[in-house]
Amino acid sequence: MTTVELPRIPRQVPDWHAQGACQLFPELDWVEAKGPAALACRVVCAACPVRARCATEALERGEPWGMWGGLDRRDRKAIALEYGFPLPAVLPEHGTNSRYAKHECRCPECTTAHAVYEADRRATAREKAKRRNLWLDPPVVEQRRRVGRRWVEAGQYMLPLPGIVQIAERRTTPSRPYLRLVA
Known part of the structure; x- marks a missing residue:
């Protein structure tokens, strides 16, 4: 089974972003809204004409930051667990060993990165063992x-x-x- 991962940030800003009510309130902290600022962001989102589309796309991307469609990270995580969306998380780039090992990505780029990492790790271990003279015959x-x-x-x-x-x-x-x- 192959899975296609949607990009976290849209390559082109969709048309509906310009119609968002958040564009009228740039002074609000939409990334890390807490306390009264979070309540103000939710009120603005409640009156937004593109709220559903904004929340849906954030859920599909697994967006880890900010307020999207009136939902913060905790809200998006609960919805993602219930309805099968990707969890909001900051994932390492494809083609890295950490993406292969921790997040179990088995794409060709991550598999190659893991193979290179393991070969390098084993070569380093062999060099350290040679420096400690562990390759001598036992007495x-x-x-x-x-x-x-x-x-x-x-x-x-x-x-x-x-x-x-x-x-x-x-x-x-x-x-x-x-x-x-x-x-």
């Missing part, structure tokens, strides 16, 4: 020894973890390194 125990509650057999590989086994000296042969454990 081999020379003689049978008790470490904690367990016995470590001769010839067994040991990971050089700090605080678990103290290495007294390291003898190397052409094939692999050997350890002599300190009691």
